[in-house]
Amino acid sequence: xxxxxxxxxxxxxxxxxxxxxxxxxxxxxxxxxxxxxxxxxxxxxxxxxxxxxxxxxxxxxxxxxxxxxxxxxxxxxxxxxxxxxxxxxxxxxxxxxxxxxxxxxxxxxxxxxxxxxxxxxxxxxxxxxxxxxxxxxxxxxxxxxxxxxxxxxxxxxxxxxxxxxxxxxxxxxxxxxxxxxxxxxxxxxxxxxxxxxxxxxxxxxxxxxxxxxxxxxxxxxxxxxxxxxxxxxxxxxxxxxxxxxxxxxxxxxxxxxxxxxxxxxxxxxxxxxxxxxxxxxxxxxxxxx
Numbered sequence: 001x002x003x004x005x006x007x008x009x010x011x012x013x014x015x016x017x018x019x020x021x022x023x024x025x026x027x028x029x030x031x032x033x034x035x036x037x038x039x040x041x042x043x044x045x046x047x048x049x050x051x052x053x054x055x056x057x058x059x060x061x062x063x064x065x066x067x068x069x070x071x072x073x074x075x076x077x078x079x080x081x082x083x084x085x086x087x088x089x090x091x092x093x094x095x096x097x098x099x100x101x102x103x104x105x106x107x108x109x110x111x112x113x114x115x116x117x118x119x120x121x122x123x124x125x126x127x128x129x130x131x132x133x134x135x136x137x138x139x140x141x142x143x144x145x146x147x148x149x150x151x152x153x154x155x156x157x158x159x160x161x162x163x164x165x166x167x168x169x170x171x172x173x174x175x176x177x178x179x180x181x182x183x184x185x186x187x188x189x190x191x192x193x194x195x196x197x198x199x200x201x202x203x204x205x206x207x208x209x210x211x212x213x214x215x216x217x218x219x220x221x222x223x224x225x226x227x228x229x230x231x232x233x234x235x236x237x238x239x240x241x242x243x244x245x246x247x248x249x250x251x252x253x254x255x256x257x258x259x260x261x262x263x264x265x266x267x268x269x270x271x272x273x274x275x276x277x278x279x280x281x282x283x284x285x286x287x288x289x
Contacts, residue, residue, distance in 0.1 A: 003041070003278055005211060005242065005250040010268060011043035011074060011261045013187070015051065017159060019263030023051070023058050027071075033265050037281040041269060043259045044072040044100040049079070049087035059096045074101035074127075080110065081117035088121045101127040103153055103187075108133045111141035115148045127258070129153040129185055134165065139176055146180040151258060156205055157189015164189055164202055171213065171227035178217040178256060186210065186260040193271035194235045205230060207260055207268060208277070212241050215253045239275040 012033065013019070014026035021029070026045075033042045047055050052075060059071065075087045084104055091099045102122055106114040111130050118128035128150035132141045145152055154173055157164045165173070177184045186207075191198075194206035213226035232238055245253070262268055272278040 004247045005245060005253065006041050006269075006272065006278065007254070008041065008043045009207075009254070009259050010041055010265050011046050011185070011259045012265055013046040013261035013263050014265075015047060016188075016261065016263055021263075023054050027055070027058055029265075030071075038265075038269055042265055044074040046074050046076060046103075046261050048076045049083060049090065052087065052090040056090075056094050056097070059094070070096055070098040072098045072100040074103060075099070077102060077104040080105055080107065081114045084114075084117040085121045088123070092123065099123060099126045101129060103129040103131060103185075105131045106133065106141065108135065108137040109141065112144040115145055115150050118150050119148075127151065131155065131187070134169070138173065142173075142176050142180055142182060146182050151183040151185060152177055154184055154186050155188055156186045156210075156260075157191075157202070161202055164204060166203070167205075167227040167230040168223070170205060170210075171223040171230055174210070174213055174226055175217055175223040178214065183256050183258050185258045188261070190260050190262065191264070191267065193268060193275060193277070194238050195231060195233045206238065208238050208242055208272075208275075210260075211253055211257055212238065214257045215245060215249060218252055218256065235275050239277050242277055 012030045014021040014029060015023065030045050033039065073091060075091060077083050077087045081104060084102060088099065088102060091097050102118060104114045104117060111132055114130040122128050129152065130145055130150055131153040132138055142152060156170065189204050190207040190210065191204060192206055193208040195209050196206065197203055209230050209232060213229040216225045216229055269278065273280050
């Protein structure tokens with residue numbers, strides 16, 4: 001299989017925990033990713049609505065470059081539906097920015113309201129995501145999003161053990177989304193390709209496991225099948241399953257699992273190189289004068 005499974009998979013969340021990169025540093029690194037050999041795997045630059053003004057200020061200090069395209073950004077809106085309009089307006093006001101997406105958090109039972117806010121404010125060409133809360137009522141929220149034209153967002157990690165859903169919980173979410181025909185993205189916790197335990201004792205999902213679990217569900221598997229794939233910790237096994245996907249199968253998977261936010265674009269790509277899922281990038285040739 002080619003790299004079809006990984007195209008635009010890695011949304012650049014360098015500003016967010018645990019990376020917490022300074023704005024200028026994160027922006028420079030993002031531009032370097034887009035100028036490098038792995039640009040095709042990199043999604044938009046993620047920024048919280050509270051930091052859009054800071055981003056605009058940093059962009060305003062950059063040297064003018066008439067050939068530079070506007071920076072594609074996805075804005076997270078943790079304040080919910082009522083804050084979507086202001087977040088969208090702040091991005092659209094700056095020609096140096098292009099709004100690629102808006103990710104709005106919803107309280108339990110609030111997915112329909114959040115989707116309505118996206119309907120009211122989202123411009124053409126931008127994707128809308130609603131972060132659904134874990135626990136009771138999540139199925140109803142997913143049903144409210146199905147057919148809305150917007151996607152779900154699942155939180156798959158955080159800064160505490162409790163922030164990481166187990167295999168069964170995540171499998172149920174994926175199963176529900178696939179059954180409803182609902183695209184989704186993930187955020188937090190998918191730091192590596194394969195399921196693992198961190199030094200802090202966190203049980204973290206592998207993004208490759210999540211891709212493969214999505215594929216199994218699209219092939220008619222149940223939540224138990226997805227949970228078993230999510231639990232697989234052997235890198236050779238997981239890489240072998242990924243290698244068995246056709247380009248058509250990869251595109252179908254990515255039609256559902258749209259992307260995930262990662263505070264490091266480099267580390268997950270290096271995981272794929274180590275697993276043999278992607279070739280190592282070729283070094284640029286030095287220029288001779």
